[in-house]
Amino acid sequence: MSKLARWLSPVIGALAVAVTSLPSYAADTFNWKMVTTWPPNFPIFQTGVVRFAKDVETMSNGRIKIQVFAGGELVPPLQTFDAVSQGTIELGHGAAYYWAGKVPAAQFMSAVPFGMTAKGMNAWFYNGDGLKLWQEAYAPFNVVPFPGGNTGVQMGGWFNKKIESVQDLQGLKMRIPGLGGKVIAKAGGTPVLLAGGEIYTALERKTIDATEWVGPFHDERLGLYRAAQYYYYPGWHEPGTVLEVIVNKKAWDSLPPDLQKIVESAASSLNVTMYAEFEASNNKALRELKEKYKVNVLPFPPEVLKELRRLTKEVLTEESAKDPLFKKVYDSFTAFQADNDAWTTVSDDAYSEASKE
Amino acid sequence: MSKLARWLSPVIGALAVAVTSLPSYAADTFNWKMVTTWPPNFPIFQTGVVRFAKDVETMSNGRIKIQVFAGGELVPPLQTFDAVSQGTIELGHGAAYYWAGKVPAAQFMSAVPFGMTAKGMNAWFYNGDGLKLWQEAYAPFNVVPFPGGNTGVQMGGWFNKKIESVQDLQGLKMRIPGLGGKVIAKAGGTPVLLAGGEIYTALERKTIDATEWVGPFHDERLGLYRAAQYYYYPGWHEPGTVLEVIVNKKAWDSLPPDLQKIVESAASSLNVTMYAEFEASNNKALRELKEKYKVNVLPFPPEVLKELRRLTKEVLTEESAKDPLFKKVYDSFTAFQADNDAWTTVSDDAYSEASKE
Numbered sequence: 001m002s003k004l005a006r007w008l009s010p011v012i013g014a015l016a017v018a019v020t021s022l023p024s025y026a027a028d029t030f031n032w033k034m035v036t037t038w039p040p041n042f043p044i045f046q047t048g049v050v051r052f053a054k055d056v057e058t059m060s061n062g063r064i065k066i067q068v069f070a071g072g073e074l075v076p077p078l079q080t081f082d083a084v085s086q087g088t089i090e091l092g093h094g095a096a097y098y099w100a101g102k103v104p105a106a107q108f109m110s111a112v113p114f115g116m117t118a119k120g121m122n123a124w125f126y127n128g129d130g131l132k133l134w135q136e137a138y139a140p141f142n143v144v145p146f147p148g149g150n151t152g153v154q155m156g157g158w159f160n161k162k163i164e165s166v167q168d169l170q171g172l173k174m175r176i177p178g179l180g181g182k183v184i185a186k187a188g189g190t191p192v193l194l195a196g197g198e199i200y201t202a203l204e205r206k207t208i209d210a211t212e213w214v215g216p217f218h219d220e221r222l223g224l225y226r227a228a229q230y231y232y233y234p235g236w237h238e239p240g241t242v243l244e245v246i247v248n249k250k251a252w253d254s255l256p257p258d259l260q261k262i263v264e265s266a267a268s269s270l271n272v273t274m275y276a277e278f279e280a281s282n283n284k285a286l287r288e289l290k291e292k293y294k295v296n297v298l299p300f301p302p303e304v305l306k307e308l309r310r311l312t313k314e315v316l317t318e319e320s321a322k323d324p325l326f327k328k329v330y331d332s333f334t335a336f337q338a339d340n341d342a343w344t345t346v347s348d349d350a351y352s353e354a355s356k357e
Numbered sequence: 358m359s360k361l362a363r364w365l366s367p368v369i370g371a372l373a374v375a376v377t378s379l380p381s382y383a384a385d386t387f388n389w390k391m392v393t394t395w396p397p398n399f400p401i402f403q404t405g406v407v408r409f410a411k412d413v414e415t416m417s418n419g420r421i422k423i424q425v426f427a428g429g430e431l432v433p434p435l436q437t438f439d440a441v442s443q444g445t446i447e448l449g450h451g452a453a454y455y456w457a458g459k460v461p462a463a464q465f466m467s468a469v470p471f472g473m474t475a476k477g478m479n480a481w482f483y484n485g486d487g488l489k490l491w492q493e494a495y496a497p498f499n500v501v502p503f504p505g506g507n508t509g510v511q512m513g514g515w516f517n518k519k520i521e522s523v524q525d526l527q528g529l530k531m532r533i534p535g536l537g538g539k540v541i542a543k544a545g546g547t548p549v550l551l552a553g554g555e556i557y558t559a560l561e562r563k564t565i566d567a568t569e570w571v572g573p574f575h576d577e578r579l580g581l582y583r584a585a586q587y588y589y590y591p592g593w594h595e596p597g598t599v600l601e602v603i604v605n606k607k608a609w610d611s612l613p614p615d616l617q618k619i620v621e622s623a624a625s626s627l628n629v630t631m632y633a634e635f636e637a638s639n640n641k642a643l644r645e646l647k648e649k650y651k652v653n654v655l656p657f658p659p660e661v662l663k664e665l666r667r668l669t670k671e672v673l674t675e676e677s678a679k680d681p682l683f684k685k686v687y688d689s690f691t692a693f694q695a696d697n698d699a700w701t702t703v704s705d706d707a708y709s710e711a712s713k714e
Contacts, residue, residue, distance in 0.1 A: 309711070354662040
């Protein structure tokens with residue numbers, strides 16, 4: 001053995017050990033893009049996605065780098081699902097009801113009128129059939145979904161007249177998308193579709209009579225209290241909208257098990273921390289709206305809610321008749337909700353009543 | 358250059374590149390132990406901890422290996438905190454109120470009578486002062502805490518007589534630990550401390566008149582429906598008990614940033630998935646208790662709950678006078694809860710009432 005070889009021998013030995021003890025994929029890095037349905041810097045929504053991307057990068061020690069783009073920065077907001085489906089983009093964040101045109105059943109994975117709140121949704125996803133059905137619904141599109149946030153119960157919306165009976169919904173022009181809009185149409189109103197940026201002006205100029213948006217925090221930021229007098233609760237149409245992290249199937253399959261688990265864990269973590277941020281922000285904003293802006297915060301009359309619930313069942317039954325997967329998911333959702341409602345009655349509901357002054 | 362050196366040269370070059378492109382700590386592995394306050398295989402609690410350990414190992418690709426021990430397997434359940442504090446054990450899982458003797462303020466980090474439910478607790482932890490105060494409370498013990506699970510609202514307990522008025526609490530011998538026990542004592546009852554394994558026999562032999570345990574799922578497994586006739590709700594004394602992942606400070610500091618984030622993310626993930634499993638399991642078990650075992654599920658009378666709430670304030674005020682940190686945490690908790698209650702009234706509570714038949 002030459003002198004050099006003798007000198008190198010232990011070094012090579014050590015390097016060989018170090019290298020063989022590392023898994024073969026350790027040096028692979030993934031430079032991924034993530035697009036969302038949210039405006040740039042949209043608080044809680046988009047800022048939460050940025051936190052998710054940073055968490056994944058930190059946990060993977062830079063082996064996954066995620067460049068985050070808000071809606072419109074790379075693809076239009078409502079093309080998020082398509083971009084991830086086609087694989088031009090690896091990751092997306094949005095809400096499943098945006099893809100109702102493609103996957104009607106997806107609406108159950110975000111929000112359905114008179115459906116379950118966050119705690120029931122998570123129980124259905126993680127410990128019922130929810131996530132399995134969601135994966136089934138997205139599989140034909142090569143998209144892998146994870147629950148990745150929850151808005152909590154939303155508000156019923158801003159109205160420029162009082163809603164005192166079912167008759168007051170007749171002729172009401174309200175900005176309300178999706179299934180909620182179908183219910184309003186059945187009640188004799190006119191659902192209007194408007195992007196977030198158009199709502200304030202339409203309401204202020206009385207092009208519309210009412211609008212729903214999110215909850216106190218986001219509604220305050222949009223200044224809706226200056227455009228309409230009455231702020232109604234509860235958000236019967238969106239009782240806890242689930243947000244989603246979606247991954248292109250091929251991109252997902254290309255990850256080794258450690259990185260898959262990192263993405264999954266970061267999504268679960270986002271699921272709980274984003275919901276917490278909504279709650280904390282809405283807590284404060286509701287107080288401000290009442291104290292600072294003297295907003296009239298009013299409950300929908302029970303009679304109105306009862307009628308909206310009845311009409312919701314009609315809408316969901318009609319949609320079920322059109323699409324077998326919708327029906328399959330509706331059946332699972334409804335059965336789970338029945339047990340969840342019974343438990344909530346003796347737990348959260350009874351407790352909440354007991355604990356307040 | 359010798360022949361051997363020439364042959365080795367590109368190999369060494371490649372190895373050098375591979376090694377320098379990896380962070381210096383990549384080869385470090387951490388063989389950690391984790392002890393818990395739970396019995397072996399205790400469903401949801403202990404099984405969740407095992408899932409956490411597996412997730413951390415998967416995400417770190419084996420760089421953190423965690424050997425999980427149930428209560429008593431390595432150290433007695435209630436010495437979990439001490440073992441982690443001393444650093445003989447790196448990780449623990451339990452509930453903060455078990456350490457009330459050492460850290461009275463810790464009770465706010467698990468459950469206080471008439472306190473916040475899971476959603477409020479998470480909002481206070483992640484987006485209020487909750488987690489900061491928790492870290493402050495554990496810092497003198499070299500323990501780093503993370504929220505790592507939630508039981509949801511518990512049940513009020515099993516009673517062998519009906520509770521129809523405040524007078525029925527007089528002389529009641531009830532297994533109920535912690536602050537709840539202090540409240541029962543103020544109401545004229547006698548709180549009794551019993552480990553989980555002793556409860557059934559004590560109740561069945563009428564050594565005690567009543568007991569609280571967890572929720573429908575765990576209560577059914579313990580067979581409590583065979584030992585007492587009346588099952589009361591809500592669990593005013595434990596409205597959403599937070600479970601904790603605790604890490605020895607020195608062990609925590611020894612982790613590189615990627616592994617720290619992996620542990621933190623796995624804890625947040627456990628926080629949401631364990632709560633979901635409680636909900637899903639309680640949903641089913643409540644139905645079974647009612648349908649299969651014909652259990653009388655009864656609400657505490659409003660008058661009784663009102664009195665327990667009044668007595669809780671007395672207890673918390675007394676405890677505040679004894680310990681400045683308790684007072685500091687109580688003040689933060691109370692202020693946060695006030696806003697959270699107001700928001701819950703127009704969101705979850707109003708929604709829940711509207712959505713049920």
